[in-house]
Amino acid sequence: MTAQTGAAAPAISPGYRRYALWVLLVIYILNFLDRQIVTILAEPIKNELGLKDWQLGMMTGLAFAIFYTILGIPIARYAERGNRPFIIATAVAAWSFFTVLCGFAQNFWQLVLARVGVGIGEAGCTPPAHSLISDYVSREKRASALAFYSLGTPIGGLLGMALGGLIADAWGWRAAFFVAGAPGVVMAIVAATTLMEPRKRLGADFAAKKAGGPSFAEALAEIRGKRTFWLIAWGVSIKAFIGYGSGAFIAPFFFRNHGAELTQIAAGYGLGLAGFLGLTLGLVVGLTGAFGIWLGGQLADRFGARDLRHYMGIPAVSTLLGIPIYITALFVESAMLAILLMAVPPILNGLWYGPAYAAIQGLVRPETRATATAIMLFIVNLIGLGMGPLLVGALSDLLAGPFGLGPAEGVRWSLALSTLFGVFASVLFWMARGSIREEMVS
Numbered sequence: 001m002t003a004q005t006g007a008a009a010p011a012i013s014p015g016y017r018r019y020a021l022w023v024l025l026v027i028y029i030l031n032f033l034d035r036q037i038v039t040i041l042a043e044p045i046k047n048e049l050g051l052k053d054w055q056l057g058m059m060t061g062l063a064f065a066i067f068y069t070i071l072g073i074p075i076a077r078y079a080e081r082g083n084r085p086f087i088i089a090t091a092v093a094a095w096s097f098f099t100v101l102c103g104f105a106q107n108f109w110q111l112v113l114a115r116v117g118v119g120i121g122e123a124g125c126t127p128p129a130h131s132l133i134s135d136y137v138s139r140e141k142r143a144s145a146l147a148f149y150s151l152g153t154p155i156g157g158l159l160g161m162a163l164g165g166l167i168a169d170a171w172g173w174r175a176a177f178f179v180a181g182a183p184g185v186v187m188a189i190v191a192a193t194t195l196m197e198p199r200k201r202l203g204a205d206f207a208a209k210k211a212g213g214p215s216f217a218e219a220l221a222e223i224r225g226k227r228t229f230w231l232i233a234w235g236v237s238i239k240a241f242i243g244y245g246s247g248a249f250i251a252p253f254f255f256r257n258h259g260a261e262l263t264q265i266a267a268g269y270g271l272g273l274a275g276f277l278g279l280t281l282g283l284v285v286g287l288t289g290a291f292g293i294w295l296g297g298q299l300a301d302r303f304g305a306r307d308l309r310h311y312m313g314i315p316a317v318s319t320l321l322g323i324p325i326y327i328t329a330l331f332v333e334s335a336m337l338a339i340l341l342m343a344v345p346p347i348l349n350g351l352w353y354g355p356a357y358a359a360i361q362g363l364v365r366p367e368t369r370a371t372a373t374a375i376m377l378f379i380v381n382l383i384g385l386g387m388g389p390l391l392v393g394a395l396s397d398l399l400a401g402p403f404g405l406g407p408a409e410g411v412r413w414s415l416a417l418s419t420l421f422g423v424f425a426s427v428l429f430w431m432a433r434g435s436i437r438e439e440m441v442s
Helices: 014-040 042-049 053-079 084-102 108-122 126-136 139-150 152-171 173-181 183-194 204-211 216-224 227-268 273-304 310-331 335-341 344-349 353-362 366-400 406-419 422-432
Strands: none
Touching (some): 014 084, 014 126, 014 139, 014 152, 014 227, 014 273, 042 053, 042 108, 042 173, 042 227, 053 084, 053 108, 053 126, 053 227, 053 366, 053 406, 084 108, 084 126, 126 139, 126 353, 126 366, 139 152, 139 273, 139 353, 152 173, 152 273, 173 183, 216 366, 227 273, 227 310, 227 335, 227 353, 227 366, 227 406, 227 422, 273 335, 273 344, 273 353, 310 335, 310 353, 310 406, 310 422, 366 406
């Protein structure tokens, strides 16, 4: 059974559609920059504030994720009826303000509270953005459009690593937070004044739909009956658990296991260790991750048009292939070889974004899309972002202390063991192939 043709997108010019997608991409880049910059700053923050690895994990993951996940659903419900560009603009302004506040933190709990604020702001970005993009484009282009938006993940991570490391070397980790938060003010104004709400063009038609739109209970009932939705959500949650856990501790891994070699190489370029590692790792992982996300969207649109099962076959296979390469990178002796090997898994691990998010948008009615995204992100971020860094950090402490491996080997083995959970994600994606054709509605 092949994909069915969705309803035509609203009458929006191709030029404006490209502009809007670029604006949303820049906003999502800032979203991930502000979210992930803390990872390259983790070691300097740990040293200054005297933190343990579990505290780093809580600061980078759980503190952010709690309110991010809790507030995502009510904001999404408002987005089903409200002005989505205004919601996004307000969110950008909020998380940028709290990112700046991170730079003023004097202890662990102050930093945790500031990170909670960042999470509150960022909760208002992706659910309305996904819903808006799905109204801007037709279903046949939805996977590539959502993949384009998702490029913000690796690009934002790249800039967070690179700029965070360079600024921290030059002016300290606090200055990195100040610089990261500033651009959000500009993009909040751009979103509020230039992004179009397609619903306004529908006038009375949308007002009628708004009045008779599904309640939260009805939306939840619709989503609850979709087997494919839950298989995707849990598969992506495991991917997020691995990805966020790795993202939080990959810089500490290189600091502890390859610090001497990288310091020597960095000195040859006139850079400090944090700046060199952030720039190198950010470029390698960020660029290849961006390519993987873009490729996943293109493959899904091309092959999904023939058979919707390819939407899930792509991440099922690619997830499995990335595991042995990542583990090999953790155990090679050369720092530069490890960094080069780290370039391959992001390509394979990025292929799921376009297919998975497009499938989620197509499994429900248009009036339920933002809610579906928020419920998926609730699960994904509570497990992935909330628990990934925390549990990887706690395992690192356990292996380093009670098991006697030391900080360097502790973080190495913690990352390696957590990566093996990708096998379960691959199985869930493959299982979703069995029901996606029957359950896709839009």
